[in-house]
Amino acid sequence: MSVPPRYRAKSRVDVSGEESRAKAVAVATELFALTGFKGTSVAAVAARTGLSQSGLLHHFPSKAALLTAVLEERDRQDGDFLAGSAGPPLGWAAFDALAALVARNSTRPHLVGLFVRLAAEATEPAHPAHAWVHEHYSGLRRWLTEAVHSGQEQGEIAEDAPVDSLARMTIAVIDGLQQQWLLHPDAMSMTAEFEAFAATVRARWAR
Amino acid sequence: MSVPPRYRAKSRVDVSGEESRAKAVAVATELFALTGFKGTSVAAVAARTGLSQSGLLHHFPSKAALLTAVLEERDRQDGDFLAGSAGPPLGWAAFDALAALVARNSTRPHLVGLFVRLAAEATEPAHPAHAWVHEHYSGLRRWLTEAVHSGQEQGEIAEDAPVDSLARMTIAVIDGLQQQWLLHPDAMSMTAEFEAFAATVRARWAR
DNA sequence: GTATACCGACCGACCACACGGTCGGTGCTT
DNA sequence: AAGCACCGACCGTGTGGTCGGTCGGTATAC
Numbered sequence: 038m039s040v041p042p043r044y045r046a047k048s049r050v051d052v053s054g055e056e057s058r059a060k061a062v063a064v065a066t067e068l069f070a071l072t073g074f075k076g077t078s079v080a081a082v083a084a085r086t087g088l089s090q091s092g093l094l095h096h097f098p099s100k101a102a103l104l105t106a107v108l109e110e111r112d113r114q115d116g117d118f119l120a121g122s123a124g125p126p127l128g129w130a131a132f133d134a135l136a137a138l139v140a141r142n143s144t145r146p147h148l149v150g151l152f153v154r155l156a157a158e159a160t161e162p163a164h165p166a167h168a169w170v171h172e173h174y175s176g177l178r179r180w181l182t183e184a185v186h187s188g189q190e191q192g193e194i195a196e197d198a199p200v201d202s203l204a205r206m207t208i209a210v211i212d213g214l215q216q217q218w219l220l221h222p223d224a225m226s227m228t229a230e231f232e233a234f235a236a237t238v239r240a241r242w243a244r
Numbered sequence: 245m246s247v248p249p250r251y252r253a254k255s256r257v258d259v260s261g262e263e264s265r266a267k268a269v270a271v272a273t274e275l276f277a278l279t280g281f282k283g284t285s286v287a288a289v290a291a292r293t294g295l296s297q298s299g300l301l302h303h304f305p306s307k308a309a310l311l312t313a314v315l316e317e318r319d320r321q322d323g324d325f326l327a328g329s330a331g332p333p334l335g336w337a338a339f340d341a342l343a344a345l346v347a348r349n350s351t352r353p354h355l356v357g358l359f360v361r362l363a364a365e366a367t368e369p370a371h372p373a374h375a376w377v378h379e380h381y382s383g384l385r386r387w388l389t390e391a392v393h394s395g396q397e398q399g400e401i402a403e404d405a406p407v408d409s410l411a412r413m414t415i416a417v418i419d420g421l422q423q424q425w426l427l428h429p430d431a432m433s434m435t436a437e438f439e440a441f442a443a444t445v446r447a448r449w450a451r
Numbered sequence: 452g453t454a455t456a457c458c459g460a461c462c463g464a465c466c467a468c469a470c471g472g473t474c475g476g477t478g479c480t481t
Numbered sequence: 482a483a484g485c486a487c488c489g490a491c492c493g494t495g496t497g498g499t500c501g502g503t504c505g506g507t508a509t510a511c
Binding site: 071072073075076150153154156157158160161170171174199202203205206208209210211212213214216217219220225229230233234237238240241242 | 278279280282283357360361363364365367368377378381406409410412413415416417418419420421423424426427432436437440441444445447448449
Binding site: 471 | 499511
């Protein structure tokens with residue numbers, strides 16, 4: 038009773054595999070950014086990649102694995118941007134580095150969308166990206182607190198500056214600005230807004 | 245060939261309808277907050293309400309209608325909290341009002357969760373809450389800008405304060421803090437963090 | 452006071468579809 | 482001959498939503 042499988046399209050070209058994988062990750066990044074992880078179907082990613090669903094699942098055993106790949110890729114791209122080649126920035130330089138990051142993100146709306154969506158979705162402990170988001174935040178906070186702290190030691194930042202609060206609110210500003218920017222990209226400049234914030238903080242706590 | 249429908253359970257009590265509706269809205273608020281709109285099924289809401297799915301859909305014609313009801317309820321509860329009975333607060337008082345709001349939100353994690361999830365999900369223009377989120381933000385921004393502006397006229401806030409940026413970054417801080425707080429509710433106090441921010445801003449731009 | 456008509460609350464069965472994932476293949480390349 | 486890239490068919494499950502119906506209560510007609 039089994040129907041013989043149909044022939045494939047003649048024009049079919051099996052690509053290098055590495056390429057397909059990379060394209061799938063790029064497509065998934067974009068779709069996860071637009072409609073979230075839950076809101077994106079494997080089939081949709083496959084279609085835009087130019088594969089069948091099974092073809093995509095050949096490269097990534099599950100949807101969660103695809104998400105992992107996306108996150109790893111983001112880490113790889115962003116990874117050393119803040120750490121920089123000359124060691125972690127100290128004191129106010131950290132805020133400049135953050136401003137540069139914000140400026141860079143203004144160029145890459147999918148990555149911003151991806152992160153905002155994911156951060157919200159992954160509040161749920163069972164979400165496959167929960168641990169990742171968690172680490173992302175605590176890593177960022179640690180980095181910033183250390184920078185501010187050593188800024189104090191160098192006498193660049195006031196001794197009585199509330200280090201932890203400064204770190205938390207700075208991260209909060211970045212997140213919140215991203216949210217507003219995604220809603221209305223043309224109506225504002227994330228970079229300018231962040232710099233206004235940084236200037237305020239600086240004026241208040243410079244030694 | 246049709247099977248006769250079974251009798252209902254004897255213990256069944258048709259409640260006032262108004263009650264069922266209200267309970268459903270409360271349950272939906274909580275579930276949408278925990279798992280997002282997309283991540284919550286109508287059946288799950290129905291079950292926790294003590295209704296069948298059809299029973300729930302009897303009160304709300306669609307899932308989107310349920311969401312609308314949830315948002316309207318939130319607006320109703322929060323609505324005049326900021327506007328206050330004595331007209332909109334002016335100048336720095338606006339920041340006190342916001343601090344009070346943040347303190348109040350620390351008590352109601354579902355509402356915070358609901359909003360954070362929804363704000364992220366509804367970035368997508370096709371989302372049923374897109375317009376709502378949009379209005380929510382622009383309303384809040386208008387309110388804050390006006391408050392700061394009139395603070396300037398009263399000579400309480402420096403003339404050269406960047407009004408728009410101030411509004412945007414303040415809203416951003418609140419959103420960002422909510423995000424961090426949802427991820428780690430016990431590790432921080434939203435209120436304290438927001439007050440630290442407000443103090444910084446005040447110190448910088450008080451006239 | 453009883454029969455009748457109607458209404459709102461609610462339910463079980465069902466539907467079409469989309470989902471993530473499996474399985475057994477085919478065909479190209481080496 | 483082996484291995485890789487890939488596909489079509491299929492499956493179980495969950496989804497939002499529809500449909501026809503039951504039930505208790507209340508207003509009205511007689």
